Structure formats: structure tokens, C-alpha cells
Amino acid sequence: MITNTSLNDFYKRNAAPLPGGIAKEIGHFNVFEAEKLFDKKTGTRIMPYSRREYYKISWIRGKSKAEYADKVIDISENALLFATPKIPYNWVPADSDQTGMFCIFTADFLTPHKAGVSLDDLPIFQPGQVPVFQLDAEESKEIEYIFRKMQRELGADYKFKYDLLRNLVLELIHYGQKLQPMQAISTAQNxxxxxxxxxxxxxxxxxxxxxxxxxxxxxxxxxxxxxxxxxxxxxxxxxxxxxxxxxxxxxxxxxxxxxxxxxxxxxxxxxxxxxxxxxxxxxxxxxxxxxxxxxxxxxxxx
The missing domain is CATH 1.10.10.60 (Homeodomain-like)
Known part of the structure; x- marks a missing residue:
């Protein structure tokens, strides 16, 4: 089961400070490790953000399903998933051993780099697309490297770290847009x-x-x-x-x-x-x- 919580409540619950310097930034960004958000005592996963406000890019390891209105995508091992606040979906882990990482960000966070182009104009965030991409072992290593770099930079004291983080988010977006989307399976059941x-x-x-x-x-x-x-x-x-x-x-x-x-x-x-x-x-x-x-x-x- 997945439970929602606000970002502020999540930070309080986990005694984690807000990312350094975020108050000076336009928009919001953060990166998380998926397994650290699973409470084994209650069997619940914490969703530390509002789907209404945040875009999300996930690197998923382990079997799961991504359910859209008329599509179901089986994820067998390594995958990259993109989510927009404008298109709802359900992510259903097959078991409690899911690992991986994900980052969340608002549209405003990427404003300095978009030059007036809306995130929703990008092919990967268009309605009707299948924004889930199977990764082979080498691709999975490359994606993990980008996420780990985000994690390191977020905790660094570098003055321009958020500019670097924006570039890393854009790198993930363009990486995904070059991949072949996964095929949806039969959608008749449920x-x-x-x-x-x-x-x-x-x-x-x-x-x-x-x-x-x-x-x-x-x-x-x-x-x-x-x-x-x-x-x-x-x-x-x-x-x-x-x-x-x-x-x-x-x-x-x-x-x-x-x-x-x-x-x-x-x-x-x-x-x-x-x-x-x-x-x-x-x-x-x-x-x-x-x-x-x-x-x-x-x-x-x-």
C-alpha cells in the first residue's frame, strides 16, 4: 500500500532537513532512494510529494506494473518511468524488495532552461504516450550514475549546484526520449x-x-x-x-x-x-x- 504525505511532513518524520539553498530557488527539487521509503512494519510506502504539483522521474529495479487508464505496462527488472502531475497513473510493486531512485521537481524548477517551452510540450510528457522505458544492464548503470550524482550534488556546498541539478534532470529527460517505449499489455481486465x-x-x-x-x-x-x-x-x-x-x-x-x-x-x-x-x-x-x-x-x- 502507498500512503501520501506532504514534503514538510516527510522531512519532519525522517528528521531530514530541506535541501540546502532550496529557499533561494524557483520551484522545488529533491531526490530519494525508493527502498528507504518502505515501512516494513506496516507494509506501506510513503509518497513524499503531492502528485498534483510535482513531475517525477523514477529509476525502478524489480518487478512491478505501471497502470494508466487504458494501458498496463509490466516492468520486469530495470526501467525508467516519467510522470507528470497532469496524467494520473498507479505504480504497483510486485513485492517489498523494490529498489531504485526517483527525483521530483516542479515545472518552475526547470524554467531557466526551458526558454519558454512547457514541460508538457515534450513528447515524454504527452497524454497517450507510454512513458516507461525498459533498460538493459548498461543503460541501468548509466541512469543510476546520474541519480547518484544528483544525490551527491544535492548535499554539496557548490554555489551553482541547482544549475547542475537542472542539467541532470534534462539529461534524464533526453535520455528517456531517445529510448523505445515499452509495450502495453492487454487492458481488458479491470x-x-x-x-x-x-x-x-x-x-x-x-x-x-x-x-x-x-x-x-x-x-x-x-x-x-x-x-x-x-x-x-x-x-x-x-x-x-x-x-x-x-x-x-x-x-x-x-x-x-x-x-x-x-x-x-x-x-x-x-x-x-x-x-x-x-x-x-x-x-x-x-x-x-x-x-x-x-x-x-x-x-x-x-
């Missing part, structure tokens, strides 16, 4: 449950809205289908079978839930709430809210 589960995870990643600088970007059934790399009709069929509700109904219910929270628990004006929830027009939000609740936003707030 596909509906997996698609439904990953849809709900992707939906919940959009919340809570804690700042007026945040904005709900995924608003329609097609938005979610595109991220999950499935046809919108298939997504709707699966959700109807599993939950009894259409994709649009589930999205609308969650948006209304968040709208009620923001109306009751913040001092944001209704136009600001409308904007953060993804509505470009205040009247559209008001009509949507009234249709779902029989109240106008102003009446509900009062």
Missing part, C-alpha cells in the same frame, strides 16, 4: 475500475482551490478524456457503469461542492470565485450554480 479510479484521482487533483491565482483548467468531459488518453464516449460509458453518473454530472457535482466551500469559507467576491472555477463569464457561473442548487451564489452565501 479496465473499467482503473479508468474510473484514475478519473476520480485526476478530478481531485484540481482541488482544493486555495488561491485566486489557481484556476480550474479541466472543466469538460473531453478535457478529462484527453488527459486519460481515452475516447470521451468510452469514459462516459465506463463512469456510468461504475458510478451510475455521467462524466459531466460527476464534474458538475465536484465543482458545486468547491463553489459552496469558497462561498462560505472565503471572502473572495463571486466574480473571483467564478474565475477560479473556470468560468469566463459571471452570469454563466450564476446560472450553473442556480441550476444545480436552486439558489443564486449571492443567496447561498447570505
Amino acid at each position: 479496465a473499467s475500475e482503473r479508468i474510473s479510479s484514475l478519473f476520480i484521482e485526476l478530478l481531485e487533483r484540481q482541488f482544493p482551490l486555495e488561491s485566486m491565482n489557481q484556476r480550474l483548467n479541466l472543466r469538460t468531459a473531453k478535457d478529462y478524456a484527453d488527459r486519460l488518453a481515452v475516447h470521451v464516449n468510452h469514459l462516459n460509458k465506463v463512469l456510468k457503469e461504475v458510478t451510475g453518473h455521467t462524466t459531466t454530472q460527476i464534474i458538475s457535482n465536484r465543482v458545486i461542492q468547491e463553489a459552496k466551500i469558497l462561498l462560505k469559507q472565503t471572502n473572495w467576491n463571486i466574480a473571483e470565485i467564478s474565475y477560479t472555477l473556470g468560468f469566463d463569464d459571471l452570469s454563466h457561473f450564476s446560472n450553473f450554480f442556480k441550476k444545480q442548487t436552486s439558489f443564486t451564489p449571492a443567496t447561498f452565501r447570505a
